[in-house]
Amino acid sequence: MNSDRQRRIEQRAYALWEAEGQPYGRDEEHWHRAAREIDAEATTSAKLKRTSQRASQRGASHSNGRSPPRRKEATA
Numbered sequence: 001m002n003s004d005r006q007r008r009i010e011q012r013a014y015a016l017w018e019a020e021g022q023p024y025g026r027d028e029e030h031w032h033r034a035a036r037e038i039d040a041e042a043t044t045s046a047k048l049k050r051t052s053q054r055a056s057q058r059g060a061s062h063s064n065g066r067s068p069p070r071r072k073e074a075t076a
Helices: 003-019 027-061
Strands: none
Touching: 003 027
16 A cells, blocks of 8 residues: 555544544544545545646647637527
């Protein structure tokens, strides 16, 4: 397991345990919940990064300051 990920899970699990009043015997529940939350954050972050990169690439393709040409509408 990635040591940074493990450290983040440990911190989150500890925070969950404290927030729930430090219950005895629920360490695995807190660990798994923390792992799911950390993984969900990583997935969301990666998606946002890809979206941002695509937007930047689209903006760079029109770097001459002009808008892309508009499509002509068909007249009937």
